[in-house]
Amino acid sequence: MSYRLVSDATLDLPVDLIEKYNIYIVPMTIMLDGKEIDYEPYEKNLTIEEFYQALRDGKSSTTSQINPSTYIEHFSPILANGDDIIYVGLTSGLSGTYQSANIAKGMLEEEFPERKILIVETFCASAGLGYCVKKAGQKMEDGLTIEELYDWIVSNQQSIQHWFTVDDLFFLQKGGRLTLAEAMVGSALKIKPVLSVDEKGKLYAAAKVRGNKKSEEFLINKINEELSDDDHTVFIAHGDCEDRALELKEKIEAQTRAENIRITKIGPIIGTHTGPGMLAVLYMKK
Numbered sequence: 001m002s003y004r005l006v007s008d009a010t011l012d013l014p015v016d017l018i019e020k021y022n023i024y025i026v027p028m029t030i031m032l033d034g035k036e037i038d039y040e041p042y043e044k045n046l047t048i049e050e051f052y053q054a055l056r057d058g059k060s061s062t063t064s065q066i067n068p069s070t071y072i073e074h075f076s077p078i079l080a081n082g083d084d085i086i087y088v089g090l091t092s093g094l095s096g097t098y099q100s101a102n103i104a105k106g107m108l109e110e111e112f113p114e115r116k117i118l119i120v121e122t123f124c125a126s127a128g129l130g131y132c133v134k135k136a137g138q139k140m141e142d143g144l145t146i147e148e149l150y151d152w153i154v155s156n157q158q159s160i161q162h163w164f165t166v167d168d169l170f171f172l173q174k175g176g177r178l179t180l181a182e183a184m185v186g187s188a189l190k191i192k193p194v195l196s197v198d199e200k201g202k203l204y205a206a207a208k209v210r211g212n213k214k215s216e217e218f219l220i221n222k223i224n225e226e227l228s229d230d231d232h233t234v235f236i237a238h239g240d241c242e243d244r245a246l247e248l249k250e251k252i253e254a255q256t257r258a259e260n261i262r263i264t265k266i267g268p269i270i271g272t273h274t275g276p277g278m279l280a281v282l283y284m285k286k
Contacts, residue, residue: 013130021137071104091201123201127237167277239278
């Protein structure tokens, strides 16, 4: 019995990998400068570059979680086609989309009682979610059943390590992650908080360093300390700062055991809350 791997627009995974693993993406809505936009990784309605330029120009952006009716709209044709669904989405520690997906699942199971709908709560975000979904796509290619894939994701998602640094503290302040005073003092002192997600998928500040050089040294040191002995793949994600991402890639190649290093962009959904200049590394830890 065939099934589709489904995720949402927060996964920040390169389009070629989305196409390679035939991943269905549920779009997510942002409000940019008063205009409602359904964003998806193909960037048909809004490019990532246009989005970050709008933020630099002082335009406001907000996001809203995916509601159950949107999931029903996108899940229904897949189920009607005779395919089962495994949905791998954003951590419930940062959004209510997981709850919305489960509400839609309950409603759709009444309409399609012969189909399976499995909803995986990951504890991942942004390119970390993309990393998880890519690994899931690889496991599908290996021939795992839908139940086996669900079990694999649940067993391995806590091993996906997230490290983020941000360039503009005021975006974290707007999202309630910092006070206004902390953002002002940190910006004046060029403090760079290093963020991660905990075992429940909630964002937390793991360290504070001064300047981009120190923050990148922190990321490299963590890769050396934590990188899995079995999987040396590393994702580098950036918020419209490709030059820095390329420089970091060269350093990681020279100073760590990492292989198959892939650069990806942080899209508008997560970028709304982190701003331009965000830099992240994702990998499987020991």
